[in-house]
Amino acid sequence: MRNKLTSLSEAIARVPDNAVVALGGNTLHRSPTAAVHELIRQRKRGLNLVKTAGAYDVDILCGAGVASAVSAGFVGYENVFGMAPLYRRAVEQGLVRACEHTCYSVIAGLRAATQGVPFMPVNAFSLSDVPLAQGYKQVADPYSGAEVFAVPAIQPEVAIVHVHEADAEGNARIYGTLFEDVLMVTAAKHVILTAEHIVDGSTFAAQPELTTIAGFMVTHVVHAPRGAHPCSCHGLYDMDMGYLGDFYAQAQTADSFEAFLREHVLDAAYHEMAQDVEREADTLEWSEAALGDVSHRAR
Amino acid sequence: MEAVLFSPDILMPIVMARLLRNGETVFHGVASPLPMVAILLAKALRAPDLIYLNITGSTDPTPAALPRSTVDPALFAGTRSRVTLADLFDLSARGKLDTAFLSGVQIDRAGNINMSLIPGPDGDPHHPKVRLPGGAGSAAIMPTAKRTLLWRTKHDPRVFVERVAFRTTGGNVDRVVTPLCVFRRVAGLLQVETIHPGVTPAQLQAATGWPLSVSASTPRTPEPSEAELAALDAVDPQRARLIEF
Numbered sequence A: 001m002r003n004k005l006t007s008l009s010e011a012i013a014r015v016p017d018n019a020v021v022a023l024g025g026n027t028l029h030r031s032p033t034a035a036v037h038e039l040i041r042q043r044k045r046g047l048n049l050v051k052t053a054g055a056y057d058v059d060i061l062c063g064a065g066v067a068s069a070v071s072a073g074f075v076g077y078e079n080v081f082g083m084a085p086l087y088r089r090a091v092e093q094g095l096v097r098a099c100e101h102t103c104y105s106v107i108a109g110l111r112a113a114t115q116g117v118p119f120m121p122v123n124a125f126s127l128s129d130v131p132l133a134q135g136y137k138q139v140a141d142p143y144s145g146a147e148v149f150a151v152p153a154i155q156p157e158v159a160i161v162h163v164h165e166a167d168a169e170g171n172a173r174i175y176g177t178l179f180e181d182v183l184m185v186t187a188a189k190h191v192i193l194t195a196e197h198i199v200d201g202s203t204f205a206a207q208p209e210l211t212t213i214a215g216f217m218v219t220h221v222v223h224a225p226r227g228a229h230p231c232s233c234h235g236l237y238d239m240d241m242g243y244l245g246d247f248y249a250q251a252q253t254a255d256s257f258e259a260f261l262r263e264h265v266l267d268a269a270y271h272e273m274a275q276d277v278e279r280e281a282d283t284l285e286w287s288e289a290a291l292g293d294v295s296h297r298a299r
Numbered sequence B: 001m002e003a004v005l006f007s008p009d010i011l012m013p014i015v016m017a018r019l020l021r022n023g024e025t026v027f028h029g030v031a032s033p034l035p036m037v038a039i040l041l042a043k044a045l046r047a048p049d050l051i052y053l054n055i056t057g058s059t060d061p062t063p064a065a066l067p068r069s070t071v072d073p074a075l076f077a078g079t080r081s082r083v084t085l086a087d088l089f090d091l092s093a094r095g096k097l098d099t100a101f102l103s104g105v106q107i108d109r110a111g112n113i114n115m116s117l118i119p120g121p122d123g124d125p126h127h128p129k130v131r132l133p134g135g136a137g138s139a140a141i142m143p144t145a146k147r148t149l150l151w152r153t154k155h156d157p158r159v160f161v162e163r164v165a166f167r168t169t170g171g172n173v174d175r176v177v178t179p180l181c182v183f184r185r186v187a188g189l190l191q192v193e194t195i196h197p198g199v200t201p202a203q204l205q206a207a208t209g210w211p212l213s214v215s216a217s218t219p220r221t222p223e224p225s226e227a228e229l230a231a232l233d234a235v236d237p238q239r240a241r242l243i244e245f
Helices: A008-013 A033-041 A056-063 A085-092 A103-115 A130-134 A181-187 A201-206 A241-250 A254-266 B008-018 B033-045 B085-093 B201-206 B226-235 B240-244
Strands: A020-023 A047-054 A067-075 A097-100 A119-122 A137-140 A147-152 A158-166 A190-200 A220-223 B025-028 B051-054 B099-102 B106-108 B117-119 B128-131 B147-151 B173-177 B181-186 B189-195
Touching (some): A008 A033, A008 A220, A033 A190, A033 A254, A056 A067, A056 A241, A056 A254, A067 A085, A085 B128, A097 A130, A103 A147, A103 B085, A158 A181, A190 A201, A241 A254, B008 B147, B008 B240, B025 B085, B033 B147, B033 B226, B033 B240, B173 B189
Parallel strands (some): A020 A047, A020 A158, A047 A067, A190 A220, B025 B051, B099 B147
Antiparallel strands (some): A119 A147, B173 B181, B181 B189
16 A cells, blocks of 8 residues: 655645646535645646635635636635635736636536546536637537537646545545545546545445545545635534634735735644544544534444 | 515515425525525425435435525535535436526526626626626526526616626526516516515616516515415524525
8 A cells, every 4th residue: 555645735846837726625615725725835826726616715826826717617705705806806807817617517527537538518508608708619419410518628737635534545535515526536637635634544444435535546645634724624614704704804905915815824834744644534433413414424 | 555565585585485396306506595595495385395406415404504605514414315516417417407596696688697707898708897706507507407596685777687798698597586576587588477565666677677567567476474484484593594685
């Protein structure tokens, strides 16, 4: 078994500038935020971010000058706060290109990459101005001749996904909602996992079907407790409304955002965790109280 | 007799719930507190076998408290299965999704929505005057779901426009619920079906960006019943839905 445990800074150092980078999670939930902050600290540039629906992660990467394109169906804070101010300003000022998708066409593009084909037909866009604006084309069904929209493959150079449990090889479990995370793993050339817990993977063998990410597809594993904060992580912690509220207020102007970035990201010491096995997988031991109601879990 | 006024946060979810049918599959996406409340309300009142689907991949969740974000893990509580978001889009794409709730920053007379952008002077979509959040799943769902119910908590001429500045998508729009009225799409155009209690035809016309066919004889939206009001309080006792107003 290969040990892929590494520090966050070493893992993120492997992300090249100008890369297509997929981010797991959805809106304010289970985003790989510790890794996002490290991308900012390492002054990455020119990233094309891939996500079905982004919020804090996409917004702060646009504000910090890390992203130059965003391929997404939605970028915003839902009704929690509203529009994404940094993304919006960056697009309106021409600093970031909005590669507009519908969430389903992001999925289709990731499916194409997963399957090793150059494009994927998708039953979407039939009544939309998005294809003309973005250059999505139709292809003819070679059998019936009917036209269908085809989206180009989206092959991330790197997918960054935050999980509940991973072992040193990268076998990993996500509890609760999966979003597109497993599809991002299969589509990407390289996969960085950040994990709440690093576990002894031999204990996964009792219920391997709960392990939805296979370690052989993973390149780096990072121990990052609370690595989705200020976003939620199913069963472990909720959104941090205080932090997000401060961020959203300070994101409204360039000066106050710079101050926020300095205080909470650039000058904030990141405490690397010991990169070794922390404990046994405790799938069968987490209490109902800690997880809330997750009736899908095997007992 | 003077009409009893109901605030939109009470009337809208009740009207939206009335549009749902027992046994159908109903989906809402991001930023959808009112559909979340309306679906739970319909299940409580008259559609116990309605199948409630959302982005978390749960089926018929039983949230302990209603969340601010409609992607929140709270909407995964109580589910007995887990599907992915891709599974839900696939469901719609193959024509098996009965009803979807969607919304728009702009909604036009033909039921098209704009969630994408307001163009700048050069009309180039890559140099927008205003970049909006994007349509999320709507450009896939709205043309393929059997029917779409639109809602919007603001009804003014900047929202309800003759023609959207950018068409994120059109689709199978059935009705549009607003704080002032219910539109029904007939022959491809939105027509006023009912006006809410306390709203005058003149007020409704002034708030809408295209000429309406409304008069004193336009039907009124039926007032909420005692049972509907009680069920709404039971489903959303903390009034999580107020985040939309």
